[in-house]
Amino acid sequence: MTRPAGRKLYQAIIDALQADIVSGRFAPGDRLPTERELVDRFCVSRLTVREAVIGMEILGLVEARRGSGVYVTAHAPGLLQPSDLDIGAFELIEARRLVEGECAALAALTRNEADVAALRDILERMIAENAIDSPDEYADREFHRQIARATANDAMVLTIETLWDVRHRSPLCMAVLDRARRAGEKPRIEDHRAILDAIAAGDPDGARQAMRRHLGRVIEHLLEATQNDALERARAEAAQLRDRANRFSAIR
Template sequence: MPLHPLAPRRLYRQIADQLRGLIRAGEFPVGSRLPAERDLAVQLGVSRPSVREALIALEVEGLVAVRMGSGVVVIASDTAPSATPVDAPFGPFEVIRARQVIECELAAMAAQAADAATVDGLQQALAQMRADVARGSAPVQGDRQFHLRIAEAADNGPLLRTVAALYDERNTPLFEQLGQHYETLPTWRAALDEHQAVLDAIAGHDPAAARAAMHAHLQQSHDRLAGLLPSGG
Protein backbone atom coordinates (compact mmCIF):
# COMPACT_ATOMS: atom_id res chain seq x y z
CA MET A 1 0.00 0.00 0.00
CA PRO A 2 1.83 3.15 -1.16
CA LEU A 3 2.00 6.46 0.68
CA HIS A 4 0.31 9.42 -1.04
CA PRO A 5 1.27 13.13 -1.06
CA LEU A 6 -1.01 15.26 1.08
CA ALA A 7 -2.71 18.62 0.76
CA PRO A 8 -1.81 21.17 3.48
CA ARG A 9 -4.90 20.83 5.72
CA ARG A 10 -4.35 19.74 9.33
CA LEU A 11 -1.47 17.74 8.05
CA TYR A 12 -0.65 15.87 11.22
CA ARG A 13 -4.12 14.29 11.23
CA GLN A 14 -3.87 13.26 7.60
CA ILE A 15 -0.41 11.80 8.10
CA ALA A 16 -1.55 9.92 11.21
CA ASP A 17 -4.56 8.56 9.31
CA GLN A 18 -2.34 7.20 6.52
CA LEU A 19 0.16 5.63 8.90
CA ARG A 20 -2.60 4.19 11.07
CA GLY A 21 -4.13 2.61 7.97
CA LEU A 22 -0.80 1.08 6.97
CA ILE A 23 -0.30 -0.35 10.46
CA ARG A 24 -3.79 -1.86 10.50
CA ALA A 25 -3.23 -3.35 7.04
CA GLY A 26 -0.04 -5.06 8.21
CA GLU A 27 2.36 -2.98 6.16
CA PHE A 28 4.14 -2.19 9.44
CA PRO A 29 3.61 -5.16 11.77
CA VAL A 30 4.02 -5.07 15.53
CA GLY A 31 7.72 -4.89 16.40
CA SER A 32 8.74 -3.20 13.15
CA ARG A 33 10.10 0.32 12.84
CA LEU A 34 8.47 3.07 10.84
CA PRO A 35 10.61 4.94 8.32
CA ALA A 36 12.62 7.83 9.69
CA GLU A 37 10.89 11.21 10.04
CA ARG A 38 12.95 12.68 7.24
CA ASP A 39 12.08 9.82 4.88
CA LEU A 40 8.37 10.03 5.70
CA ALA A 41 8.43 13.78 5.09
CA VAL A 42 9.93 13.25 1.63
CA GLN A 43 7.50 10.47 0.70
CA LEU A 44 4.47 12.44 1.86
CA GLY A 45 5.62 15.80 0.55
CA VAL A 46 5.20 17.50 3.92
CA SER A 47 7.39 19.12 6.56
CA ARG A 48 9.29 17.12 9.16
CA PRO A 49 7.48 18.90 12.04
CA SER A 50 4.13 17.73 10.64
CA VAL A 51 5.42 14.16 10.54
CA ARG A 52 6.63 14.47 14.13
CA GLU A 53 3.20 15.64 15.27
CA ALA A 54 1.58 12.68 13.53
CA LEU A 55 3.95 10.18 15.11
CA ILE A 56 3.32 11.66 18.54
CA ALA A 57 -0.43 11.40 17.90
CA LEU A 58 -0.03 7.70 17.10
CA GLU A 59 2.00 7.27 20.28
CA VAL A 60 -0.75 8.88 22.35
CA GLU A 61 -3.18 6.42 20.75
CA GLY A 62 -0.96 3.50 21.78
CA LEU A 63 0.00 2.35 18.29
CA VAL A 64 3.70 3.23 18.36
CA ALA A 65 6.48 4.00 20.81
CA VAL A 66 8.89 6.84 20.07
CA ARG A 67 12.27 5.61 21.29
CA MET A 68 14.92 8.28 21.36
CA GLY A 69 17.92 7.22 19.33
CA SER A 70 16.34 4.09 17.87
CA GLY A 71 13.29 5.32 15.98
CA VAL A 72 9.55 4.71 16.14
CA VAL A 73 8.45 1.14 16.85
CA VAL A 74 4.97 -0.28 16.19
CA ILE A 75 3.61 -1.74 19.44
CA ALA A 76 -0.03 -2.45 18.50
CA SER A 77 -1.94 -3.19 15.31
CA ASP A 78 -4.94 -1.06 16.24
CA THR A 79 -5.95 1.68 18.62
CA ALA A 80 -7.13 0.37 21.98
CA PRO A 81 -10.66 1.39 23.04
CA SER A 82 -9.18 2.96 26.18
CA ALA A 83 -6.60 5.01 24.26
CA THR A 84 -6.63 8.78 24.61
CA PRO A 85 -8.24 10.25 21.48
CA VAL A 86 -6.14 12.88 19.72
CA ASP A 87 -8.64 15.46 18.62
CA ALA A 88 -6.76 18.73 19.12
CA PRO A 89 -7.97 21.22 16.49
CA PHE A 90 -4.44 22.64 16.17
CA GLY A 91 -1.03 21.02 16.18
CA PRO A 92 1.68 22.22 18.60
CA PHE A 93 3.76 23.85 15.86
CA GLU A 94 0.73 25.72 14.55
CA VAL A 95 0.19 27.07 18.07
CA ILE A 96 3.81 28.18 18.37
CA ARG A 97 3.56 30.03 15.05
CA ALA A 98 0.42 31.82 16.26
CA ARG A 99 2.22 32.79 19.46
CA GLN A 100 5.11 34.12 17.42
CA VAL A 101 2.83 36.43 15.43
CA ILE A 102 1.18 37.84 18.57
CA GLU A 103 3.84 37.78 21.25
CA CYS A 104 6.61 39.42 19.25
CA GLU A 105 4.52 42.58 18.93
CA LEU A 106 3.43 42.36 22.55
CA ALA A 107 7.07 42.26 23.62
CA ALA A 108 7.69 45.45 21.63
CA MET A 109 4.63 47.08 23.23
CA ALA A 110 5.84 45.99 26.68
CA ALA A 111 9.24 47.57 26.04
CA GLN A 112 7.50 50.86 25.32
CA ALA A 113 5.21 50.74 28.35
CA ALA A 114 7.25 48.85 30.93
CA ASP A 115 7.62 50.38 34.36
CA ALA A 116 9.57 49.15 37.37
CA ALA A 117 6.70 46.87 38.45
CA THR A 118 6.62 45.19 35.02
CA VAL A 119 10.35 44.55 35.03
CA ASP A 120 10.21 43.26 38.61
CA GLY A 121 7.39 40.87 37.73
CA LEU A 122 9.34 39.50 34.77
CA GLN A 123 12.43 39.10 36.93
CA GLN A 124 10.39 37.14 39.49
CA ALA A 125 8.96 34.86 36.81
CA LEU A 126 12.41 34.23 35.37
CA ALA A 127 13.82 33.57 38.84
CA GLN A 128 11.10 30.96 39.39
CA MET A 129 12.04 29.34 36.09
CA ARG A 130 15.72 29.24 37.05
CA ALA A 131 14.89 27.70 40.45
CA ASP A 132 12.76 25.00 38.84
CA VAL A 133 15.46 24.12 36.31
CA ALA A 134 18.05 23.99 39.10
CA ARG A 135 15.81 21.44 40.86
CA GLY A 136 15.54 19.40 37.69
CA SER A 137 11.92 20.35 37.00
CA ALA A 138 10.31 21.78 33.88
CA PRO A 139 9.70 25.49 34.64
CA VAL A 140 6.27 25.66 33.04
CA GLN A 141 4.57 27.77 35.71
CA GLY A 142 7.24 30.48 35.63
CA ASP A 143 7.34 30.35 31.84
CA ARG A 144 3.59 30.92 31.66
CA GLN A 145 3.85 33.84 34.09
CA PHE A 146 6.67 35.40 32.10
CA HIS A 147 4.72 35.42 28.86
CA LEU A 148 1.48 36.55 30.48
CA ARG A 149 3.20 39.44 32.27
CA ILE A 150 4.51 40.69 28.96
CA ALA A 151 0.95 40.61 27.62
CA GLU A 152 -0.32 42.37 30.75
CA ALA A 153 2.17 45.18 30.19
CA ALA A 154 0.53 45.87 26.82
CA ASP A 155 -2.72 46.62 28.71
CA ASN A 156 -4.98 44.85 26.21
CA GLY A 157 -7.47 42.39 27.67
CA PRO A 158 -8.32 40.46 24.50
CA LEU A 159 -4.66 39.95 23.65
CA LEU A 160 -3.91 38.82 27.21
CA ARG A 161 -6.73 36.28 26.99
CA THR A 162 -5.42 35.10 23.62
CA VAL A 163 -1.89 34.62 24.93
CA ALA A 164 -3.19 32.65 27.93
CA ALA A 165 -5.36 30.43 25.71
CA LEU A 166 -2.51 29.73 23.28
CA TYR A 167 -0.08 28.95 26.07
CA ASP A 168 -2.55 26.58 27.69
CA GLU A 169 -2.68 24.54 24.47
CA ARG A 170 0.37 22.91 26.06
CA ASN A 171 -2.11 20.95 28.18
CA THR A 172 -3.42 18.87 25.27
CA PRO A 173 -2.28 15.21 25.11
CA LEU A 174 -0.46 15.83 21.83
CA PHE A 175 1.56 18.77 23.14
CA GLU A 176 2.25 17.09 26.48
CA GLN A 177 3.58 13.94 24.81
CA LEU A 178 5.74 15.99 22.46
CA GLY A 179 7.17 17.88 25.42
CA GLN A 180 7.94 14.69 27.32
CA HIS A 181 10.26 13.60 24.54
CA TYR A 182 11.80 16.83 23.34
CA GLU A 183 11.68 19.32 26.23
CA THR A 184 14.66 18.49 28.41
CA LEU A 185 16.69 20.30 31.02
CA PRO A 186 19.30 21.31 28.40
CA THR A 187 16.59 22.79 26.16
CA TRP A 188 15.05 24.62 29.12
CA ARG A 189 18.48 26.02 30.04
CA ALA A 190 18.77 27.38 26.52
CA ALA A 191 15.29 28.86 26.87
CA LEU A 192 16.33 30.63 30.09
CA ASP A 193 18.98 32.58 28.17
CA GLU A 194 16.39 33.48 25.53
CA HIS A 195 13.98 34.75 28.20
CA GLN A 196 16.78 36.82 29.70
CA ALA A 197 17.36 38.46 26.32
CA VAL A 198 13.66 39.37 26.12
CA LEU A 199 13.73 40.74 29.65
CA ASP A 200 16.87 42.80 29.00
CA ALA A 201 15.29 44.39 25.91
CA ILE A 202 12.07 45.23 27.74
CA ALA A 203 13.96 46.64 30.74
CA GLY A 204 16.03 48.70 28.30
CA HIS A 205 12.87 50.09 26.64
CA ASP A 206 14.04 48.84 23.25
CA PRO A 207 10.96 47.71 21.27
CA ALA A 208 12.92 46.48 18.24
CA ALA A 209 15.25 44.39 20.38
CA ALA A 210 12.34 43.01 22.41
CA ARG A 211 10.48 42.02 19.26
CA ALA A 212 13.57 40.34 17.83
CA ALA A 213 14.39 38.54 21.09
CA MET A 214 10.87 37.14 21.40
CA HIS A 215 10.91 36.05 17.75
CA ALA A 216 14.23 34.28 18.28
CA HIS A 217 12.98 32.57 21.45
CA LEU A 218 9.78 31.21 19.90
CA GLN A 219 11.64 30.17 16.75
CA GLN A 220 14.13 28.27 18.84
CA SER A 221 11.28 26.68 20.80
CA HIS A 222 9.69 25.56 17.55
CA ASP A 223 12.94 24.21 16.15
CA ARG A 224 13.85 22.32 19.33
CA LEU A 225 10.50 20.52 19.43
CA ALA A 226 10.62 19.92 15.69
CA GLY A 227 14.04 18.29 15.84
CA LEU A 228 15.56 20.99 13.67
CA LEU A 229 18.33 21.77 16.14
CA PRO A 230 21.02 19.51 17.62
CA SER A 231 19.99 17.81 20.85
CA GLY A 232 20.33 20.21 23.75
CA GLY A 233 20.45 23.26 21.46
Protein backbone atom coordinates in the same frame (compact mmCIF):
# COMPACT_ATOMS: atom_id res chain seq x y z
CA MET B 1 0.27 16.93 0.91
CA THR B 2 -2.97 18.89 0.73
CA ARG B 3 -4.57 19.39 4.11
CA PRO B 4 -8.04 17.77 4.15
CA ALA B 5 -10.92 19.95 5.28
CA GLY B 6 -11.20 19.98 9.04
CA ARG B 7 -7.97 17.97 9.53
CA LYS B 8 -4.48 18.99 10.52
CA LEU B 9 -1.60 17.77 8.40
CA TYR B 10 -0.19 15.49 11.10
CA GLN B 11 -3.67 14.02 11.66
CA ALA B 12 -3.92 13.34 7.93
CA ILE B 13 -0.55 11.57 8.02
CA ILE B 14 -1.72 9.44 10.96
CA ASP B 15 -4.88 8.61 9.01
CA ALA B 16 -2.82 7.56 5.96
CA LEU B 17 -0.35 5.45 7.94
CA GLN B 18 -3.14 3.89 9.99
CA ALA B 19 -4.87 2.94 6.72
CA ASP B 20 -1.57 1.38 5.56
CA ILE B 21 -1.49 -0.68 8.77
CA VAL B 22 -5.11 -1.80 8.44
CA SER B 23 -4.62 -2.74 4.78
CA GLY B 24 -1.58 -4.86 5.61
CA ARG B 25 0.98 -2.66 3.89
CA PHE B 26 2.64 -2.43 7.30
CA ALA B 27 2.13 -5.42 9.57
CA PRO B 28 2.82 -5.58 13.31
CA GLY B 29 6.58 -5.70 13.75
CA ASP B 30 7.28 -3.88 10.46
CA ARG B 31 9.42 -0.77 10.56
CA LEU B 32 7.83 2.41 9.29
CA PRO B 33 9.69 4.40 6.64
CA THR B 34 12.31 6.80 7.94
CA GLU B 35 11.46 10.38 8.81
CA ARG B 36 13.14 11.55 5.61
CA GLU B 37 11.07 9.12 3.54
CA LEU B 38 7.85 10.25 5.22
CA VAL B 39 8.76 13.89 4.62
CA ASP B 40 9.24 13.10 0.93
CA ARG B 41 6.10 10.97 0.68
CA PHE B 42 3.76 13.52 2.25
CA CYS B 43 5.63 16.68 1.17
CA VAL B 44 5.55 18.14 4.67
CA SER B 45 8.10 19.39 7.18
CA ARG B 46 10.07 17.37 9.74
CA LEU B 47 7.96 19.02 12.45
CA THR B 48 4.76 17.63 10.96
CA VAL B 49 6.15 14.12 10.55
CA ARG B 50 7.61 14.17 14.06
CA GLU B 51 4.24 15.10 15.57
CA ALA B 52 2.47 12.45 13.48
CA VAL B 53 4.82 9.71 14.69
CA ILE B 54 4.58 10.80 18.32
CA GLY B 55 0.82 10.92 17.93
CA MET B 56 0.86 7.33 16.65
CA GLU B 57 2.88 6.32 19.72
CA ILE B 58 0.24 7.92 21.96
CA LEU B 59 -2.47 6.03 20.06
CA GLY B 60 -0.60 2.75 20.62
CA LEU B 61 -0.03 2.11 16.92
CA VAL B 62 3.76 2.24 16.89
CA GLU B 63 6.78 2.27 19.17
CA ALA B 64 10.38 3.43 18.82
CA ARG B 65 12.61 0.40 19.27
CA ARG B 66 16.32 -0.05 19.91
CA GLY B 67 17.14 3.22 18.19
CA SER B 68 16.66 1.53 14.82
CA GLY B 69 13.36 3.10 13.90
CA VAL B 70 9.64 3.13 14.57
CA TYR B 71 7.77 -0.17 14.48
CA VAL B 72 4.12 -1.08 14.09
CA THR B 73 2.61 -2.56 17.24
CA ALA B 74 -1.11 -2.97 16.49
CA HIS B 75 -3.79 -2.91 13.82
CA ALA B 76 -6.52 -1.39 15.96
CA PRO B 77 -6.37 2.01 17.64
CA GLY B 78 -6.74 2.38 21.38
CA LEU B 79 -9.10 4.59 23.32
CA LEU B 80 -7.80 7.76 21.68
CA GLN B 81 -8.42 8.67 18.06
CA PRO B 82 -6.32 10.94 15.79
CA SER B 83 -8.96 13.66 16.26
CA ASP B 84 -8.16 13.67 19.99
CA LEU B 85 -4.67 14.95 19.18
CA ASP B 86 -6.02 18.42 18.63
CA ILE B 87 -2.99 20.67 19.04
CA GLY B 88 0.66 19.70 18.95
CA ALA B 89 3.62 21.37 20.63
CA PHE B 90 5.21 22.55 17.39
CA GLU B 91 2.10 24.31 16.10
CA LEU B 92 1.48 25.77 19.55
CA ILE B 93 4.95 27.28 19.74
CA GLU B 94 4.68 28.48 16.15
CA ALA B 95 1.51 30.36 17.17
CA ARG B 96 3.20 31.67 20.29
CA ARG B 97 6.16 32.87 18.21
CA LEU B 98 3.86 34.96 16.04
CA VAL B 99 1.56 36.31 18.77
CA GLU B 100 4.08 36.76 21.58
CA GLY B 101 6.54 38.47 19.27
CA GLU B 102 4.01 41.21 18.63
CA CYS B 103 2.98 41.19 22.29
CA ALA B 104 6.58 41.87 23.33
CA ALA B 105 6.87 44.66 20.74
CA LEU B 106 3.72 46.33 22.06
CA ALA B 107 4.87 45.91 25.66
CA ALA B 108 8.10 47.75 24.82
CA LEU B 109 5.97 50.76 23.86
CA THR B 110 3.49 50.66 26.74
CA ARG B 111 5.40 49.27 29.74
CA ASN B 112 5.97 51.31 32.87
CA GLU B 113 8.53 51.03 35.66
CA ALA B 114 6.32 48.69 37.68
CA ASP B 115 6.03 46.31 34.71
CA VAL B 116 9.79 46.20 34.25
CA ALA B 117 10.34 45.66 37.98
CA ALA B 118 7.82 42.81 37.95
CA LEU B 119 9.60 41.17 35.01
CA ARG B 120 12.96 41.42 36.78
CA ASP B 121 11.48 39.82 39.89
CA ILE B 122 9.93 36.98 37.87
CA LEU B 123 13.23 36.38 36.08
CA GLU B 124 14.92 35.88 39.45
CA ARG B 125 12.24 33.37 40.38
CA MET B 126 12.80 31.59 37.07
CA ILE B 127 16.50 31.29 37.89
CA ALA B 128 15.58 29.80 41.29
CA GLU B 129 13.18 27.30 39.70
CA ASN B 130 15.85 26.19 37.25
CA ALA B 131 18.29 25.67 40.11
CA ILE B 132 16.00 23.14 41.81
CA ASP B 133 14.81 21.52 38.54
CA SER B 134 11.21 22.49 39.20
CA PRO B 135 8.90 20.68 36.73
CA ASP B 136 6.16 23.30 37.03
CA GLU B 137 7.81 26.33 35.38
CA TYR B 138 5.39 28.74 37.06
CA ALA B 139 7.82 31.63 36.69
CA ASP B 140 8.22 31.01 32.96
CA ARG B 141 4.49 31.26 32.40
CA GLU B 142 4.21 34.27 34.70
CA PHE B 143 6.99 36.05 32.80
CA HIS B 144 5.08 35.78 29.53
CA ARG B 145 1.79 36.75 31.21
CA GLN B 146 3.48 39.82 32.69
CA ILE B 147 4.63 40.90 29.25
CA ALA B 148 1.00 40.66 28.12
CA ARG B 149 -0.14 42.67 31.13
CA ALA B 150 2.43 45.34 30.25
CA THR B 151 0.57 45.94 26.98
CA ALA B 152 -2.45 47.21 29.00
CA ASN B 153 -4.59 45.20 26.58
CA ASP B 154 -6.92 42.67 28.23
CA ALA B 155 -7.53 40.87 24.94
CA MET B 156 -3.79 40.29 24.62
CA VAL B 157 -3.62 38.95 28.18
CA LEU B 158 -6.48 36.52 27.45
CA THR B 159 -4.81 35.40 24.22
CA ILE B 160 -1.47 34.65 25.89
CA GLU B 161 -3.14 32.84 28.80
CA THR B 162 -5.15 30.72 26.35
CA LEU B 163 -2.03 29.72 24.41
CA TRP B 164 -0.34 28.66 27.64
CA ASP B 165 -3.44 26.74 28.79
CA VAL B 166 -3.40 24.69 25.58
CA ARG B 167 -0.17 22.93 26.53
CA HIS B 168 -1.93 21.28 29.48
CA ARG B 169 -5.03 20.21 27.54
CA SER B 170 -3.58 18.44 24.51
CA PRO B 171 -2.18 14.88 24.92
CA LEU B 172 0.14 15.37 21.94
CA CYS B 173 1.43 18.71 23.20
CA MET B 174 2.06 17.33 26.67
CA ALA B 175 3.86 14.26 25.29
CA VAL B 176 6.33 16.34 23.30
CA LEU B 177 6.95 18.86 26.07
CA ASP B 178 7.42 16.10 28.65
CA ARG B 179 10.09 14.52 26.44
CA ALA B 180 11.85 17.85 26.10
CA ARG B 181 11.77 18.28 29.86
CA ARG B 182 13.27 14.83 30.40
CA ALA B 183 15.97 15.71 27.88
CA GLY B 184 17.00 18.65 30.07
CA GLU B 185 15.08 21.53 28.52
CA LYS B 186 14.55 24.38 30.99
CA PRO B 187 13.41 27.99 30.59
CA ARG B 188 16.28 29.79 28.89
CA ILE B 189 17.41 32.55 31.22
CA GLU B 190 19.54 34.48 28.74
CA ASP B 191 16.72 34.44 26.18
CA HIS B 192 14.30 35.87 28.72
CA ARG B 193 16.86 38.43 29.86
CA ALA B 194 17.27 39.63 26.26
CA ILE B 195 13.49 40.01 25.95
CA LEU B 196 13.34 41.90 29.25
CA ASP B 197 16.21 44.21 28.32
CA ALA B 198 14.59 45.16 25.00
CA ILE B 199 11.24 45.85 26.68
CA ALA B 200 12.92 47.90 29.42
CA ALA B 201 14.80 49.89 26.76
CA GLY B 202 11.57 50.69 24.91
CA ASP B 203 12.83 48.85 21.80
CA PRO B 204 9.81 47.21 20.10
CA ASP B 205 11.73 45.66 17.20
CA GLY B 206 14.39 44.34 19.57
CA ALA B 207 11.73 42.85 21.85
CA ARG B 208 9.93 41.25 18.91
CA GLN B 209 13.11 39.68 17.54
CA ALA B 210 14.28 38.52 20.99
CA MET B 211 10.95 36.76 21.57
CA ARG B 212 10.97 35.17 18.14
CA ARG B 213 14.56 33.97 18.54
CA HIS B 214 13.70 32.51 21.93
CA LEU B 215 10.70 30.54 20.70
CA GLY B 216 12.54 29.51 17.54
CA ARG B 217 15.20 27.94 19.74
CA VAL B 218 12.49 26.17 21.73
CA ILE B 219 11.21 24.57 18.51
CA GLU B 220 14.72 23.42 17.61
CA HIS B 221 15.22 21.91 21.04
CA LEU B 222 11.91 20.06 20.80
CA LEU B 223 13.11 18.56 17.53
CA GLU B 224 16.35 17.46 19.15
CA ALA B 225 14.58 16.10 22.23
CA THR B 226 12.08 14.01 20.26
CA GLN B 227 14.83 12.71 17.99
CA ASN B 228 17.06 11.78 20.93
CA ASP B 229 14.24 10.16 22.90
CA ALA B 230 14.48 6.94 20.90
CA LEU B 231 18.25 6.98 21.23
CA GLU B 232 17.99 7.25 25.00
CA ARG B 233 15.64 4.26 25.07
CA ALA B 234 18.12 2.35 22.94
CA ARG B 235 20.97 3.20 25.31
CA ALA B 236 18.89 2.05 28.28
CA GLU B 237 18.04 -1.23 26.56
CA ALA B 238 21.68 -1.73 25.59
CA ALA B 239 22.74 -1.14 29.18
CA GLN B 240 20.23 -3.75 30.35
CA LEU B 241 21.57 -6.24 27.81
CA ARG B 242 25.14 -5.59 28.93
CA ASP B 243 24.11 -6.01 32.56
CA ARG B 244 22.44 -9.35 31.82
CA ALA B 245 25.50 -10.49 29.86
CA ASN B 246 27.79 -9.53 32.73
CA ARG B 247 25.64 -11.40 35.22
CA PHE B 248 25.62 -14.46 32.96
CA SER B 249 29.41 -14.33 32.63
CA ALA B 250 29.77 -14.11 36.40
CA ILE B 251 27.59 -17.21 36.85
CA ARG B 252 29.73 -19.18 34.40
